[in-house]
Amino acid sequence: MVTKNNAEVVVIGTGVVGVLIAEQLLDAGISVLMLEAGPRVSRAEIVENFRNAPLGLKGDTSVSYPPAPWAPHPTGPTGGAHDYLQLSGPDSYAQTYIRYAGGSTWHWAGTSWRLTPEDMRLKSLYGVGRDWAFDYDTLDPFYTRAEYKLGICGPSNPEQQWPRRARLKPYPMPPLPFSPGETRFTQIVKELGYNNIPVSQARNSGMPYDDRPACCANNNCVPVCPVGAKYDAATALGRLEAKGAKILADAVVYKVETNGQNRIEAVHYLDPNKQSHRVAGKLFVIAANGLETPKLLLMSKDDRNPNGIANRSDQVGRNMMDHPQLTLTVTTKEPFWSGVGPVVNSGIMETSQGAFRSEHAGAYFRYNNFARNRFVTFAALKKGLVGKALDEEIRRMTACTADIVAAHEILPHPDNRLTLSDKTDWLGLPKPSIHYDVGDYVRRSAEVYSLPIGKKIAAAMGATDVKISPKFAQSKHIMGGTIMGADAMNSVVDTDCRSHDHDNLFLPGGGAMASTACGNSTITMAALALRSADAIVSQMKGAH
Numbered sequence: 001m002v003t004k005n006n007a008e009v010v011v012i013g014t015g016v017v018g019v020l021i022a023e024q025l026l027d028a029g030i031s032v033l034m035l036e037a038g039p040r041v042s043r044a045e046i047v048e049n050f051r052n053a054p055l056g057l058k059g060d061t062s063v064s065y066p067p068a069p070w071a072p073h074p075t076g077p078t079g080g081a082h083d084y085l086q087l088s089g090p091d092s093y094a095q096t097y098i099r100y101a102g103g104s105t106w107h108w109a110g111t112s113w114r115l116t117p118e119d120m121r122l123k124s125l126y127g128v129g130r131d132w133a134f135d136y137d138t139l140d141p142f143y144t145r146a147e148y149k150l151g152i153c154g155p156s157n158p159e160q161q162w163p164r165r166a167r168l169k170p171y172p173m174p175p176l177p178f179s180p181g182e183t184r185f186t187q188i189v190k191e192l193g194y195n196n197i198p199v200s201q202a203r204n205s206g207m208p209y210d211d212r213p214a215c216c217a218n219n220n221c222v223p224v225c226p227v228g229a230k231y232d233a234a235t236a237l238g239r240l241e242a243k244g245a246k247i248l249a250d251a252v253v254y255k256v257e258t259n260g261q262n263r264i265e266a267v268h269y270l271d272p273n274k275q276s277h278r279v280a281g282k283l284f285v286i287a288a289n290g291l292e293t294p295k296l297l298l299m300s301k302d303d304r305n306p307n308g309i310a311n312r313s314d315q316v317g318r319n320m321m322d323h324p325q326l327t328l329t330v331t332t333k334e335p336f337w338s339g340v341g342p343v344v345n346s347g348i349m350e351t352s353q354g355a356f357r358s359e360h361a362g363a364y365f366r367y368n369n370f371a372r373n374r375f376v377t378f379a380a381l382k383k384g385l386v387g388k389a390l391d392e393e394i395r396r397m398t399a400c401t402a403d404i405v406a407a408h409e410i411l412p413h414p415d416n417r418l419t420l421s422d423k424t425d426w427l428g429l430p431k432p433s434i435h436y437d438v439g440d441y442v443r444r445s446a447e448v449y450s451l452p453i454g455k456k457i458a459a460a461m462g463a464t465d466v467k468i469s470p471k472f473a474q475s476k477h478i479m480g481g482t483i484m485g486a487d488a489m490n491s492v493v494d495t496d497c498r499s500h501d502h503d504n505l506f507l508p509g510g511g512a513m514a515s516t517a518c519g520n521s522t523i524t525m526a527a528l529a530l531r532s533a534d535a536i537v538s539q540m541k542g543a544h
Helices: 016-027 043-052 122-126 136-150 180-191 234-242 292-299 373-382 387-400 440-460 522-543
Strands: 009-012 032-035 086-088 246-248 252-258 264-270 276-280 283-286 325-332 363-368 401-408 417-424 430-435 463-468
Touching (some): 016 234, 016 522, 252 292, 264 283, 283 522, 292 417, 292 430, 325 387, 387 401
Antiparallel strands (some): 325 401, 417 430
């Protein structure tokens, strides 16, 4: 075993959560070492991977990110390439994420909806789920800080903001304009009584920000922004190194080591040659993601922690959540023309709120602004058309088809659980096994609420055909596996995302979220990261 590269704070994971925390610590004069399981690559390599991918795979969000043998991640339409995720249960927790330096913000859409005050009080208001251990006003300033760190564009009109309440500061940048399809969609749903509002998103609108250029509307946000107008954590890595961070890529952490006082003493990682290394520190942050973090904690069980690190409550890996989504693919009489600008640029959020949440989930509706040509080409080919007729059919379907997505909230349930499989990966480490059921709360919403609304919208769009996805798909928003709470017996971390069991271990990010709401989770993860960073700086300065 080799011992090398110690630091005051060791951060595992170089995604948005790890990067935000590391930069704040560096600015406070605290030394930081970051460990990343996967490789470090350039934007040009990722763009070239996408360019060379077969047309039939370009819709796969992970096509540009082939996994390294030592750092497998789920890829493909089912999220199960190489059988990395071992899935069971009535519904499939088929996630895709990236184990590369920069994490999964490489291929996110940039969507940054905040929670509402009601989203954080489900138990108190509706008698379901859990309440957060603090209220919205506590999180509000961290949301604002996150929006300025990531560079969020959003509307200045309070009626178009979400949630509709006074902001501490305006968005750093104005919103991006709607595509032709979104404009028509907005007009149509307005007649039905719904408001399709600009999404707040981590994308530069018409101006450079944070050394990133303005969005050029190429519609390739997923799987990669070719110009770097969209925030991704990889854009910050060079800046962190200039501030003194050490970043080790291709370092797969497989064990968290405790001492006699049950504090974290070190972590151990394997390199691509399967050689083990030990890294010591004073404080540790595990920000690997909502699946890899609980997996690592469970792998690290010892005599003092027989259920795994930070798992006295037996909640590590439980309460796995996402945003189960259903898609209505509509064929319309008149052209809508999706595909100009970002892939997600607006949404109907008011449908996520209401007293009905005591009975069933809320839902957020979005008009998917993905360019349709790559989705419709194979359908046109199946019709046996050739030549000019094929070209005309592709043009027609590109203009006259669209996706309406209903993304649902889900409640935390202890049986939605990640455990360690008896199957192992290339390094001999156990693969994650996830049992998952979206539950009756979500299914009831689809039956009596979300699909009826979706069908009404489709009819108002002049749909001649509506195809509804046969089962719930995952949104790749991984939450709940290290859930937050005030009671150490039914939660993993406290309000600062500090482990209840180990005072020098922080587990920030989506795993800590106690409710999902309906909007994307990244901005809440970023806000929790900044709150944790404040606590870490205070703890480290107090220890000096």
